[in-house]
Amino acid sequence: xxxxxxxxxxxxxxxxxxxxxxxxxxxxxxxxxxxxxxxxxxxxxxxxxxxxxxxxxxxxxxxxxxxxxxxxxxxxxxxxx
Numbered sequence: 001x002x003x004x005x006x007x008x009x010x011x012x013x014x015x016x017x018x019x020x021x022x023x024x025x026x027x028x029x030x031x032x033x034x035x036x037x038x039x040x041x042x043x044x045x046x047x048x049x050x051x052x053x054x055x056x057x058x059x060x061x062x063x064x065x066x067x068x069x070x071x072x073x074x075x076x077x078x079x080x081x
Contacts, residue, residue, distance in 0.1 A: 005030040
């Protein structure tokens with residue numbers, strides 16, 4: 001966690017993507033974004049792996065000069081043979 005991620009997390013809350021009670025979730029997204037992870041995998045369907053939320057997170061990311069973040073469920077990234 002660094003100042004850049006804290007600031008981005010605060011933007012998600014100010015833009016009302018999630019409320020203050022979901023601070024940990026917003027920080028999870030911000031840390032992933034700031035560190036340019038390839039993909040964030042989560043089972044959190046309410047605040048993270050949610051089509052509308054993903055679009056909103058990414059709109060804030062773009063607004064502040066960050067790349068789009070790929071967010072998927074574990075089932076979407078498991079390779080079965």
